[in-house]
Amino acid sequence: MIRFKKLYSIPKFFEPIKFESGLNIILGEKSEGNNKTNGVGKTMAIEFLNFCLLKKSSDSRVTLIPDHILDIDTVVYLDINIYTDFLTIARSIKKPDVVTIFKNGVEIISNESIEIASEYLGNLYFREFPLHITRISFRNLLNPIIRDERSEFKDIIQCFDTAKRIPSDYKPHLFFLNLNIELYSEIKKVIDELTKKTTFVTETKKLITSDYNKVSEAKARLNELEGEVSKINTSIEKLKTNESFESIQDDLVKLESRLSKLRIRQKTLKLEIKQINSLPEPENISENEITILFNQFKDGLGDMVEKSLQEVKEFKTRIDSFKNSLINNKLKMLQSELISLNTKIQRLDDEYSEKISLLDNGELLKDLKTSINIFNKKNQELNNLRSVIDRYNKAEKEKKSLKNTKDNKIIDFDDHLSDKQVEIKEFEETILYIHENIMGNRNAHFGIETINSAKAKEFLSFDFRINDDGSWSTNRMKVFIYDLALLLSDSTKKNHPKLLVHDNLFNVDNDSLEKSLNFLHKQSENHPEEFQYILTLNRDMVEIMEERNLIEFNISDYARAKFTKNDRFLKVKYSELSKRKK
Amino acid sequence: MLLSKDENIKTSSVYVASIILKMFRKTRLKKLTIFEVAEELKKYDIVHYRQVIFGLSFLYSTGVVDFKEPYIYIIK
Numbered sequence: 001m002i003r004f005k006k007l008y009s010i011p012k013f014f015e016p017i018k019f020e021s022g023l024n025i026i027l028g029e030k031s032e033g034n035n036k037t038n039g040v041g042k043t044m045a046i047e048f049l050n051f052c053l054l055k056k057s058s059d060s061r062v063t064l065i066p067d068h069i070l071d072i073d074t075v076v077y078l079d080i081n082i083y084t085d086f087l088t089i090a091r092s093i094k095k096p097d098v099v100t101i102f103k104n105g106v107e108i109i110s111n112e113s114i115e116i117a118s119e120y121l122g123n124l125y126f127r128e129f130p131l132h133i134t135r136i137s138f139r140n141l142l143n144p145i146i147r148d149e150r151s152e153f154k155d156i157i158q159c160f161d162t163a164k165r166i167p168s169d170y171k172p173h174l175f176f177l178n179l180n181i182e183l184y185s186e187i188k189k190v191i192d193e194l195t196k197k198t199t200f201v202t203e204t205k206k207l208i209t210s211d212y213n214k215v216s217e218a219k220a221r222l223n224e225l226e227g228e229v230s231k232i233n234t235s236i237e238k239l240k241t242n243e244s245f246e247s248i249q250d251d252l253v254k255l256e257s258r259l260s261k262l263r264i265r266q267k268t269l270k271l272e273i274k275q276i277n278s279l280p281e282p283e284n285i286s287e288n289e290i291t292i293l294f295n296q297f298k299d300g301l302g303d304m305v306e307k308s309l310q311e312v313k314e315f316k317t318r319i320d321s322f323k324n325s326l327i328n329n330k331l332k333m334l335q336s337e338l339i340s341l342n343t344k345i346q347r348l349d350d351e352y353s354e355k356i357s358l359l360d361n362g363e364l365l366k367d368l369k370t371s372i373n374i375f376n377k378k379n380q381e382l383n384n385l386r387s388v389i390d391r392y393n394k395a396e397k398e399k400k401s402l403k404n405t406k407d408n409k410i411i412d413f414d415d416h417l418s419d420k421q422v423e424i425k426e427f428e429e430t431i432l433y434i435h436e437n438i439m440g441n442r443n444a445h446f447g448i449e450t451i452n453s454a455k456a457k458e459f460l461s462f463d464f465r466i467n468d469d470g471s472w473s474t475n476r477m478k479v480f481i482y483d484l485a486l487l488l489s490d491s492t493k494k495n496h497p498k499l500l501v502h503d504n505l506f507n508v509d510n511d512s513l514e515k516s517l518n519f520l521h522k523q524s525e526n527h528p529e530e531f532q533y534i535l536t537l538n539r540d541m542v543e544i545m546e547e548r549n550l551i552e553f554n555i556s557d558y559a560r561a562k563f564t565k566n567d568r569f570l571k572v573k574y575s576e577l578s579k580r581k582k
Numbered sequence: 583m584l585l586s587k588d589e590n591i592k593t594s595s596v597y598v599a600s601i602i603l604k605m606f607r608k609t610r611l612k613k614l615t616i617f618e619v620a621e622e623l624k625k626y627d628i629v630h631y632r633q634v635i636f637g638l639s640f641l642y643s644t645g646v647v648d649f650k651e652p653y654i655y656i657i658k
Binding site: 275276278279280281282283285290293294297301304305306307311312315316318319322323 | 624
């Protein structure tokens with residue numbers, strides 16, 4: 001059991017708020033000349049409460065209050081009871097990341113980190129529980145109890161700012177319902193591993209199918225490669241172990257070197273012959289034609305023609321004789337050299353093949369260098385493919401095994417849910433009781449199911465339906481009914497701190513609000529010491545109901561704090577900082 | 583007249599000469615082998631020995647090029 005007693009600060013920056021058992025209202029009132037009840041500091045009061053309850057400074061709006069409004073030397077205090085212990089939690093504005101805790105007036109935690117403070121408070125809370133009960137952290141425990149206003153009360157499980165996309169955490173809910181958190185955590189872990197493994201299998205498959213259409217094709221190629229590499233390897237090994245290998249090896253290397261040189265020369269000769277052949281076929285051009293041509297130039301260009309007819313004729317003769325010498329001498333010479341070279345290459349090539357065949361029977365190793373080269377390439381391809389297929393096979397196997405583990409554990413959880421049906425049913429009964437009081441009927445349902453789907457990241461589903469649910473304000477009522485049922489149900493209140501804070505939840509229709517408030521009042525009257533419920537409310541939301549006497553009690557009797565535009569929580573109007581204080 | 587009225591301009595000595603000069607300009611070289619010149623001219627359908635000789639003679643007579651086997655030189 002946890003009870004808030006008093007929220008205050010030193011120096012005093014706001015009026016201390018004293019909380020009682022049962023219903024507590026933080027009220028936004030109208031003031032003279034101002035009918036507005038928003039922005040008077042109700043949520044900020046809850047933020048200060050949360051600040052003392054170890055909310056992360058990076059998430060807290062307290063650190064967004066400007067220094068000129070709130071002295072940084074201010075320390076915020078919260079007096080609370082955990083069972084019979086009286087505790088004071090102190091957190092300063094200047095050092096929001098450290099916490100001091102007094103127990104029955106004695107300083108127990110002195111300027112320690114939030115984690116250490118959370119562990120201490122968690123231990124205090126859990127000391128009343130048997131050792132075998134799986135514990136959750138203190139802050140974890142409080143998440144569904146003081147939901148973040150920015151969760152928009154859309155979902156019963158999700159308690160955090162919707163913009164932060166924090167995954168749903170079922171642990172506190174399971175804890176309140178006395179369900180197996182350990183098994184839940186194990187299944188979550190298996191699902192995480194399975195997700196990672198599935199991603200790995202998909203990536204590896206992509207790698208394989210980038211070269212082959214299907215994994216089976218790649219596996220077939222692996223077998224083929226293994227066969228090829230093995231054959232080449234055997235041949236090379238045979239070649240190396242052959243007695244004559246040593247002596248023939250030198251000859252082979254020499255022959256390869258000679259052949260290589262000759263092939264370079266062969267290439268050069270072919271190029272030169274091609275060049276000569278690229279010149280046009282010779283033609284007979286008479287001296288008369290040259291004379292006519294020259295005269296044309298002379299007629300057209302006059303003195304620009306620098307050369308004489310005789311010089312042009314000599315120029316033509318020079319080209320003619322070069323062409324003739326190429327055709328008659330060089331071309332013939334080159335062709336003859338090429339023929340003899342071809343013969344030589346053919347002879348050496350035969351000699352090379354003959355030597356290789358001496359060792360290999362000419363079956364595989366037509367060329368030693370090429371064969372070793374092919375062997376190395378194929379071997380590398382084989383190793384790469386084998387490695388990726390091995391990884392794929394291993395990951396597939398592990399994925400299957402994880403899937404089996406997940407299936408089995410989910411079956412275990414199903415069995416566990418069956419064992420807990422009585423308690424779950426009792427919880428549902430409380431929900432129906434609240435639903436009947438507020439919505440006027442029992443047209444609601446609560447159940448817990450497991451989902452075993454490859455796509456679902458969460459394997460649990462809290463199936464909670466109420467009358468006409470789905471709309472924005474009905475979803476808020478769902479959250480209210482669920483949270484209240486956790487607080488009141490016999491099957492959940494054993495583990496529940498019996499404490500609930502609802503800030504800005506009641507943006508609902510008037511009838512639901514009226515019935516909810518009357519229900520809360522009745523609970524508070526009938527079971528005053530059994531729970532503590534804190535809510536924020538604006539006067540204008542209940543004004544008409546009060547005028548019509550629909551509210552069965554005096555709101556002010558439960559108001560622990562009242563704020564107006566003229567008398568705000570922090571006394572002054574200000575704008576929050578856009579960046580957090582360092 | 584540099585061209586006679588019944589002569590095809592695309593095979594005329596002046597046109598051939600212009601292609602050769604373009605080749606020098608494009609390669610920015612001072613000398614090209616006669617093989618390279620002949621190979622380039624083929625692209626313009628200049629495939630006869632006569633056409634090549636006439637084009638080169640035009641360039642020589644105006645003192646633009648000279649020949650020293652196997653190169654055609656630019657001298658201007």
